Amino acid sequence: MKFDCITIPESEENSRLDNFLKRHYPHWPYGLIAKWCRQKKIKLNNQKTAPGDRLTPHAQLTLPVETIDEKSRATTPSLKTLSSAEKTFFESLILDQTEKLLVINKPPGLATQGGTGLSTSVDCLAQAYFKEKENRAIYLVHRLDRSTSGLLLVSKDLALTKDLTQAFKGQQVKKTYIALVEGHVFQQSGSIDCPLLIQGRVNDKVCISPEGKPALTHFERIDFQGTNTLVRLIPQTGRMHQLRVHMASIGHPIMGDYRYAKAREQFKNNPCLEKRLYLHAAQIEFCLNNQINQIYTAPLPWQDMCET
Incomplete structure (x- = not known):
């Protein structure tokens, strides 16, 4: 397997590794990203990393140059198409919404972000919903444990995402x-x-x-x-x-x-x-x-x- 090395730009400061990869390599399923992190095929500054690790400007990200054939891409699409029931369910979770921010009331048992063995998550539902409705990406700002219920902030704007991420990091939330x-x-x-x-x-x-x-x-x-x-x-x-x-x-x-x-x-x-x-x-x-x-x-x- 061949590897490539890229430099993290300043605009991606404090972005989650998995979110960064999902934006730039949308055909890579989360399970594959997690697997490559465990196998040390994805590294940050030549160190083992995890999908939830935060990026720093100018860090060196090593990635495998892996070709996923068309059959694999067809069976693992980057975004699912939501059924009518799934749309209704997701809409029922929305407590408040502005042009840039989405406030979710997450029920217990629903994961914040997808992973191996998970059929759905807030991230998966929100990505598919807003891709179809507004043709825009969404960004997770923080997480709740799968078993925890309650408020979850989801950003619809990259600049707001960075502001909120910095606010969380600076204990201003x-x-x-x-x-x-x-x-x-x-x-x-x-x-x-x-x-x-x-x-x-x-x-x-x-x-x-x-x-x-x-x-x-x-x-x-x-x-x-x-x-x-x-x-x-x-x-x-x-x-x-x-x-x-x-x-x-x-x-x-x-x-x-x-x-x-x-x-x-x-x-x-x-x-x-x-x-x-x-x-x-x-x-x-x-x-x-x-x-x-x-x-x-x-x-x-x-x-x-x-x-x-």
């Missing part, structure tokens, strides 16, 4: 989550300041470690819900699984978390709860270029809480 956690949180409010380390590159758990990256979460008790507690969580940083790991670390894991809690036991003790992760991105607030402060909210998807 305030995100507020609502979660139902196990047990009674007697402390009215507090902070969890524990560094987090990803154990592995793909689909592995996150742990608290002095070798990890700084992570800070603020929490406030809202109300007791039976034997559990409804809390407000405000992450100061945006680490992978941050809220889930931090709450588990103080003995109050989020209900329905199969990775960091004993979810089966939780549901056995709370039979009236729907089997889902009880973590919801409820509010997002930001201000770009000294403009009017923007605040978006998404109502809780669960209303009838178990009081027993």
